[in-house]
Amino acid sequence: MKEKTLSELVYERYSLYYRCVNKMYHKENREITDSNELSRNLKIDSSLIRRDLSLIGKMGKRGMGYSLLSLKSGIEEILGKDKTWNLVIVGLGNLGNAILRYLAHSSSNYNIIKVYEKDPRKINTKVEGHVINDMEHFDTGIRYDIGIIAVPSTEAQGVANILVNHGIKAILNFAPVKLKLPESIFYREVDIFKELDILSGMLTFEMNNH
Amino acid sequence: MKEKTLSELVYERYSLYYRCVNKMYHKENREITDSNELSRNLKIDSSLIRRDLSLIGKMGKRGMGYSLLSLKSGIEEILGKDKTWNLVIVGLGNLGNAILRYLAHSSSNYNIIKVYEKDPRKINTKVEGHVINDMEHFDTGIRYDIGIIAVPSTEAQGVANILVNHGIKAILNFAPVKLKLPESIFYREVDIFKELDILSGMLTFEMNNH
Numbered sequence: 001m002k003e004k005t006l007s008e009l010v011y012e013r014y015s016l017y018y019r020c021v022n023k024m025y026h027k028e029n030r031e032i033t034d035s036n037e038l039s040r041n042l043k044i045d046s047s048l049i050r051r052d053l054s055l056i057g058k059m060g061k062r063g064m065g066y067s068l069l070s071l072k073s074g075i076e077e078i079l080g081k082d083k084t085w086n087l088v089i090v091g092l093g094n095l096g097n098a099i100l101r102y103l104a105h106s107s108s109n110y111n112i113i114k115v116y117e118k119d120p121r122k123i124n125t126k127v128e129g130h131v132i133n134d135m136e137h138f139d140t141g142i143r144y145d146i147g148i149i150a151v152p153s154t155e156a157q158g159v160a161n162i163l164v165n166h167g168i169k170a171i172l173n174f175a176p177v178k179l180k181l182p183e184s185i186f187y188r189e190v191d192i193f194k195e196l197d198i199l200s201g202m203l204t205f206e207m208n209n210h
Numbered sequence: 211m212k213e214k215t216l217s218e219l220v221y222e223r224y225s226l227y228y229r230c231v232n233k234m235y236h237k238e239n240r241e242i243t244d245s246n247e248l249s250r251n252l253k254i255d256s257s258l259i260r261r262d263l264s265l266i267g268k269m270g271k272r273g274m275g276y277s278l279l280s281l282k283s284g285i286e287e288i289l290g291k292d293k294t295w296n297l298v299i300v301g302l303g304n305l306g307n308a309i310l311r312y313l314a315h316s317s318s319n320y321n322i323i324k325v326y327e328k329d330p331r332k333i334n335t336k337v338e339g340h341v342i343n344d345m346e347h348f349d350t351g352i353r354y355d356i357g358i359i360a361v362p363s364t365e366a367q368g369v370a371n372i373l374v375n376h377g378i379k380a381i382l383n384f385a386p387v388k389l390k391l392p393e394s395i396f397y398r399e400v401d402i403f404k405e406l407d408i409l410s411g412m413l414t415f416e417m418n419n420h
Contacts, residue, residue, distance in 0.1 A: 007253045007254065008253070008408055008412065009219075009223075009253075009254065011407070011408040011411040011412060012404075012408055013219075014407075014408075014411060015404045015407045015408055015411075018407065019404075043217045043218070043219075044217065044219065077414075078411055078414065078415075079407045079408075079410060079411040079414065080407075080410035080411055080413060080414035081407065081410070083410070083414070085406070085410050085413070087406075093308070094304040094305070094307045094308040094311070095304070095305065095308035097304045098303070098304040098305035098308065099402060101304070102386060102402065103402070106386070106403070108403060108406075109410075110403075110406055110410075145410070145413060146406060146409050146410070146413075169413055169416075170409040170410075170412065170413055172402070172405050172406065172409060176312060176316070186409050186412040186413060186416075188405045188408055188409055190400055190402075190405060192309060192312065192313070192382070192400075193316070193318060193320075194222075194225045194229075195382050195398045195400060196295070196297075196318075196320055196356060196382065197221070197224075197225045197228065197289045197290075197291065198218055198221040198222055198224075198225055198289075198398055199356050199380040199382060199396050199398055200289060200290035200291070200293070200295050200319075200320075200355070200356070200380075201221035201224060201225075201288055201289040201290055202218065202221060202380065202396040203290060203295070203355060203356075203379055203380055203396060204287075204288065204289065204290030204293070205288075206379075206396075
């Protein structure tokens, strides 16, 4: 299967490796791990872990384990955590508010550049130091990397179209609706029913096997 | 690797199969698909898809494709979508409000049984027809399957402990904090930084290869 990029499932596993490696290195002050330990912690097949981590150059010899420091910096490079990414948030309802407050209080390599809303009562107010801008006057002079959509589902496609027209490269969608997007746009959605389905799947397996 | 259940990554793929199969069957009125088509749509290796779907019994002969109807009902069985699951939601801030409103407006096999909050100004009010209950008086006479935690991160572990003590089997955590839970609890978390890291990983790959 030829792809323009690695499957997003690979990056999803990388984000798991990243959190696990960070914990071992920073919280447990350790220096070495191996694919079997990562496999036990993350419940991912160790052969898949070795294949994934072989994408990182110079990861040491077979059987020697991985240096956590090299692993961490290799994963950071693959996830782009050594760069700063510009975010635009659209929609300041309950969900958008929660997202903005959380991001504004976290230090990260993501930079909230603009926040947009269409409700005139919210426009020009400030939330967490960010001015709420009018979606009707979308600022085209800025490079946005990732757009976060937190508007009602009926408005999400319209917002996505505006973001795409203005050169957005990736979208994280919290609105519970499938968006039609050009192939070139990287896309993730947060879908509570997906999460609930995964949990009820695991519960079902346990009910049937215990 | 022996596990008490299938890896949650398997269920995550199943939730992707479910959405894709539903779309083909209900929206496109089709009857048959195969692992290659699923692979193209979902960007998952076709051999992995065949292995996953072999968990569904009686899925037809090799080379004949899959009946979408059988696939749909097999996946529903594996994900437990043929059962009703009881939810308890804890925390009615911005995020909890958005979650409650969304779930209350969607028809699904998830049933919101109780909603809890500790803010006295909210207790005994109603949101979307659900009475907001006092977290201090947790109703122990009810079977909860899945607990949704939407409280601030400082309070999430305390809430998780209460849910676990009252026999919860699965937790979906929206608070941005790692929870310490017994091994027997099924756990998912919605982590916006994980989603952003996946997108920035894909953007990084594209920048380096184009």
